[in-house]
Amino acid sequence: MIGVALANLRSAPGRLIATALAIVLSIAFVTGTLVLTDTIDASFADAFGGGGAADVTVRGQAAFGDDLERPGVDPALAEVVAGVDGVAAAEARYAAPVAFTGPDGAAVSNPGPPTTAVDVPTVAALATVELRDGRLAAAADEVALAAAAAEEQGVAVGDAVTLALDGAARDLTVVGTFGGPDGAEVVDGTTALFDDATAVAELGAGGAASIAVLAADGADVPALRDAVARAAGDGVDVVTGDELAAETTAAFGTVLDYITVALVGFAGVSLLVGAVLIFNTFAITVAQRTRELALLRAVGAGRGQVLTAVLVEAGVIGAAGSAAGFGVGVGLAAGLLAVLEAVGFPLPAAPLQVLALTPVVAVGLGVAVTLVSAVLPALAATRVPPVAALQAVAAPPVRRPGAARVLPGPRAGARDAGHDAVHASGLVLLAAGVAALAWGLVSDPAALPAPRLAVIGAGALGVLAGTGVLTPVLVRPLVGLLGAPVAAARGLQGQLARENALRNPARTAATSAALMIGLGLVSFALVFASSLRASVTATLEEQFRADLQVQGASFGPPVTLPEEVAGVVAAVDGVAVASVAREADVGVDGVAREQTPGDPPTIAPVLSVAVVDGDLADLDGGVAVASGVATDLGLAVGDDLPVQWRPDADPEPVRIVALYEQSGLPFGGGVGQLVVAAERLLAALPEVAPTGVLVAVADGAGVADVRADVETALADYPGAVVVDSQEVLDEVTATINQILVLIGALLALSVLIALFGIVNTLSLSILERTREIGLLRAVGMLRTQVRTMIRWEAVLVAVLGAVLGVGIGVLFGWILQLALAGDGLSTLSLPWLQLVAAFVLAGVAGVLAAVVPARRAARLDVLRALSI
Amino acid sequence: METTTADLDLPPHAGLPRAAARTVRLTKTYGRADTAVTALDGVDLAFEAGRYTAVMGPSGSGKSTLLHLLAALDRPTSGAVFLGDTDVSSLSERALTRLRRDRIGFVFQSFNLVPTLNAVENITLPQRLAGRRPDRAWLDRVVATVGLGDRLRHRPGELSGGQQQRVAVARALAGRPEIVFADEPTGNLDSRSGGEVLGFLRASVDEDAQTVVMVTHDPGAAAYADRVVFLADGRVASELTDPTAERVLDALKRLEVRP
Numbered sequence A: 001m002i003g004v005a006l007a008n009l010r011s012a013p014g015r016l017i018a019t020a021l022a023i024v025l026s027i028a029f030v031t032g033t034l035v036l037t038d039t040i041d042a043s044f045a046d047a048f049g050g051g052g053a054a055d056v057t058v059r060g061q062a063a064f065g066d067d068l069e070r071p072g073v074d075p076a077l078a079e080v081v082a083g084v085d086g087v088a089a090a091e092a093r094y095a096a097p098v099a100f101t102g103p104d105g106a107a108v109s110n111p112g113p114p115t116t117a118v119d120v121p122t123v124a125a126l127a128t129v130e131l132r133d134g135r136l137a138a139a140a141d142e143v144a145l146a147a148a149a150a151e152e153q154g155v156a157v158g159d160a161v162t163l164a165l166d167g168a169a170r171d172l173t174v175v176g177t178f179g180g181p182d183g184a185e186v187v188d189g190t191t192a193l194f195d196d197a198t199a200v201a202e203l204g205a206g207g208a209a210s211i212a213v214l215a216a217d218g219a220d221v222p223a224l225r226d227a228v229a230r231a232a233g234d235g236v237d238v239v240t241g242d243e244l245a246a247e248t249t250a251a252f253g254t255v256l257d258y259i260t261v262a263l264v265g266f267a268g269v270s271l272l273v274g275a276v277l278i279f280n281t282f283a284i285t286v287a288q289r290t291r292e293l294a295l296l297r298a299v300g301a302g303r304g305q306v307l308t309a310v311l312v313e314a315g316v317i318g319a320a321g322s323a324a325g326f327g328v329g330v331g332l333a334a335g336l337l338a339v340l341e342a343v344g345f346p347l348p349a350a351p352l353q354v355l356a357l358t359p360v361v362a363v364g365l366g367v368a369v370t371l372v373s374a375v376l377p378a379l380a381a382t383r384v385p386p387v388a389a390l391q392a393v394a395a396p397p398v399r400r401p402g403a404a405r406v407l408p409g410p411r412a413g414a415r416d417a418g419h420d421a422v423h424a425s426g427l428v429l430l431a432a433g434v435a436a437l438a439w440g441l442v443s444d445p446a447a448l449p450a451p452r453l454a455v456i457g458a459g460a461l462g463v464l465a466g467t468g469v470l471t472p473v474l475v476r477p478l479v480g481l482l483g484a485p486v487a488a489a490r491g492l493q494g495q496l497a498r499e500n501a502l503r504n505p506a507r508t509a510a511t512s513a514a515l516m517i518g519l520g521l522v523s524f525a526l527v528f529a530s531s532l533r534a535s536v537t538a539t540l541e542e543q544f545r546a547d548l549q550v551q552g553a554s555f556g557p558p559v560t561l562p563e564e565v566a567g568v569v570a571a572v573d574g575v576a577v578a579s580v581a582r583e584a585d586v587g588v589d590g591v592a593r594e595q596t597p598g599d600p601p602t603i604a605p606v607l608s609v610a611v612v613d614g615d616l617a618d619l620d621g622g623v624a625v626a627s628g629v630a631t632d633l634g635l636a637v638g639d640d641l642p643v644q645w646r647p648d649a650d651p652e653p654v655r656i657v658a659l660y661e662q663s664g665l666p667f668g669g670g671v672g673q674l675v676v677a678a679e680r681l682l683a684a685l686p687e688v689a690p691t692g693v694l695v696a697v698a699d700g701a702g703v704a705d706v707r708a709d710v711e712t713a714l715a716d717y718p719g720a721v722v723v724d725s726q727e728v729l730d731e732v733t734a735t736i737n738q739i740l741v742l743i744g745a746l747l748a749l750s751v752l753i754a755l756f757g758i759v760n761t762l763s764l765s766i767l768e769r770t771r772e773i774g775l776l777r778a779v780g781m782l783r784t785q786v787r788t789m790i791r792w793e794a795v796l797v798a799v800l801g802a803v804l805g806v807g808i809g810v811l812f813g814w815i816l817q818l819a820l821a822g823d824g825l826s827t828l829s830l831p832w833l834q835l836v837a838a839f840v841l842a843g844v845a846g847v848l849a850a851v852v853p854a855r856r857a858a859r860l861d862v863l864r865a866l867s868i
Numbered sequence B: 001m002e003t004t005t006a007d008l009d010l011p012p013h014a015g016l017p018r019a020a021a022r023t024v025r026l027t028k029t030y031g032r033a034d035t036a037v038t039a040l041d042g043v044d045l046a047f048e049a050g051r052y053t054a055v056m057g058p059s060g061s062g063k064s065t066l067l068h069l070l071a072a073l074d075r076p077t078s079g080a081v082f083l084g085d086t087d088v089s090s091l092s093e094r095a096l097t098r099l100r101r102d103r104i105g106f107v108f109q110s111f112n113l114v115p116t117l118n119a120v121e122n123i124t125l126p127q128r129l130a131g132r133r134p135d136r137a138w139l140d141r142v143v144a145t146v147g148l149g150d151r152l153r154h155r156p157g158e159l160s161g162g163q164q165q166r167v168a169v170a171r172a173l174a175g176r177p178e179i180v181f182a183d184e185p186t187g188n189l190d191s192r193s194g195g196e197v198l199g200f201l202r203a204s205v206d207e208d209a210q211t212v213v214m215v216t217h218d219p220g221a222a223a224y225a226d227r228v229v230f231l232a233d234g235r236v237a238s239e240l241t242d243p244t245a246e247r248v249l250d251a252l253k254r255l256e257v258r259p
């Protein structure tokens, strides 16, 4: 029988193309996702995970809740550490954010990981870069640049550049370029290298960034870390190179996790959709081969042998299809990376990562899914009675619930009972999902057994699964409804299109499921992103009253500004208020609390704080607290708030003078949980530098004029960028827009898979209906009418998927908005344009999917079709 | 499209009763060169309007091929087919389809109906494909004749074989085509259902002057016709007018003992 299976594969390649295509597609998506995830992982790990060449690093102790911003360390510690047993060398390393300046003298903000300027290590083994051209900096006015950055800026060795270092401009000469080790590019953001003496002067304002420690040969690194920690004393943090790598990867991992979860989710979805496609294809091809299989049975093949034959066939196609899918997937990942780069989604450059495991997983998964998908059709094949070989096999009868069955009998009845059980389980899932959703949304979070979002998420999954199971039942009313206008507008062809889509509801449901799942996820994300943008816009418009804002130019963590910037800005004519923003995280009750930017005496004109009790004007040395925090702690105006300024400091009681409603932005920003006067903050944390200056323009002065004057006044501070309130808004929404672009790419991909799914099913259905199409042509259906009929069938299937997908997506988006309403996602916004676009796209996908099958159907030879 | 017929043996109106369809040295070969099969070999036939003609002959004699060429379902290798005054062989694919839709009715041996359409939708299929409203009164009459009144909303899957063939006959007649072709329309039916179908075709000739050409193997079925044409090896072997089952049987026997 294996021989029969293989002979089958050789003799009927056409029929197998559809099956193979389904496997190739889904495995391509899984592979693409794996490769993409690995590549992004690797590039971020390269960028942030490299702990340099140091075995042990001594660094400042982190502030509350922020691993990325740490105070400097005393460079003198290097000598102390160098004396520890097992330390080969220890050196203070300096680093600071750096930016290139554009032709207008303003800093160019740079998407991607934060760029830093560092010193050249005197200990060669601690170097993380290699010289490419020229030499390293040796004087105060010299600098070496990363080769890639130099190329991007169009500067070469010998040219002059202006760099914004810590907000101030430096005119320098490029004396060399460098790259990463082994000819690679620099990936950790190191952009400029200064010589040691200059670095200490230019970068060392807050002390050294860290002390890099090189272990002696054979030293035990963890033990060395403990020894160094004892020697370095309190107030610093000592970690090994591995720990540092793990920590930084983890920090950026949260960002990465969202992408990875999204991609893995997408791979899962495409595998699911692929399984559905494969199942569909096998079901149809087995049905078509009823006669052939019956003939095998008639000449004496046992059931087991027929089963083996079908499964061997499936295994071979599965392996071949997955292998091809793997190749396509690698290409897909490369293409997607190129797209992401083209639309400006910042991904650090790294070579495509194809791990050894990836092809194994891809092919293994492909074969497994194919075999599992083939089992049911294969079992159906074994049930083909030998006598079927003698009967003509035409297209499956039209099923009409309620009407008399064409083939009544015990088996049909058993199948109905099976369907009823499936439908009942679908209803149960749906009901349970809705119940969980309602429970999670309505009841008090404290009363729930699990985190609220988990309950809501479980409910959403239930609804999704229930809908999936029930789709075949929904096909009849929905396609009937959607098809009504088609039948009205397209006459008989429209009517036939609708009837053909209704012919096999399970198949139609499975085919449209691809689009449903893809568009469901996409529209969910669209609603979320759109609501996020609307909420952010509303909150910013309500809270952000400043006309202008001076801020540091950087993509990464906020860049601080020189102290004198505030004075320069305040002195400009037409500036009514220049409020200095300083941000710090301090501890209250062991939890990091974000401090509000803005200096309270000048905060009112630039930032709206909704005071509910007390008065901000009385602030002085006291503190204003978000009412939620105060309620949690059981404190009121007049009580003392225990504030822990530094992690290693004891809590200090600070008098509460006001409570305010914190309508914070989703994911931070805006008014924080505490407001203290700048003087009070600086008394406790003198190193907290300004992150911005919020400017209110005087009555009668033009914002644009004042802005120009402020920019002129700040000419010497290229790192300080002036933005108006609209630009602040744009900046925040730009990130969300990037997410939307990414979603757009996913939309395109999901529509693509669905398109192939429709092509696949349509081709096979048409093959089944060859005789019927011959008949229609014989009694006078024109070729164009055949094409119209098939095109509308495809469009109906596609739009069905869009209706279900967008419906579920919008519902879930709305539910998420309700669930997060208290966390800043206050406004529901439906992105009508994109949602309508999803329908149009689905329709277009249907039209495109129909092109080839419709042409094939229209070209059928009438007589040959009739004699099948 | 009209063709001059001066160079052909039979002018279109050679004093005979008007022909609904004619073939002129109609030849059809399948396959190539050494393996070629000549299914029709220079057949000249005319089918008078308003008459019922049966085509008979041994299996493989070219009956179906003739019918397919007459019904514009296939193109001749050489020779010509005229439907009325139209030279069918010169028409484009699109014009052929229109011709089948508007001027020809067809009843196949089986699988005549679109399974997703109910009986009345199947009957009016050609008119709806043409974007025309069916003639209500005529439709009612055809439906009444074939006796389908209570079954009109049923789909083919819910109809018996005989009922399905009646629907097929109704479809063939509903558009008042110039000519109706039927290829073994009773081949799959029991004698009673078969007799009904043949009766409807006969009635359409008698009452509405319909032209019918039918292929059959059954002498009893041929006896319903006004004229029987016998084919053998792709040529016209003999003819009978006003046949009875016995005379047809005799003619068939003679055909078989021919050298």
Ligand SMILES: Nc1ncnc2c1ncn2[C@@H]1O[C@H](COP(=O)(O)OP(=O)(O)OP(=O)(O)O)[C@@H](O)[C@H]1O
Pocket: B030, B031, B037, B038, B039, B057, B058, B059, B060, B061, B062, B063, B064, B065, B066
């Ligand atoms: N598509 C085709 N390709 C090759 N040969 C064909 C084709 N169709 C018919 N033939 C051959 O042409 C000849 C006439 O066939 P046709 O179907 O017209 O016979 P028939 O008289 O209808 O026979 P039957 O009574 O069995 O239906 C036969 O020899 C047949 O094998």
Ligand SMILES: [Mg+2]
Pocket: B063, B064, B065
């Ligand atoms: Mg025949």
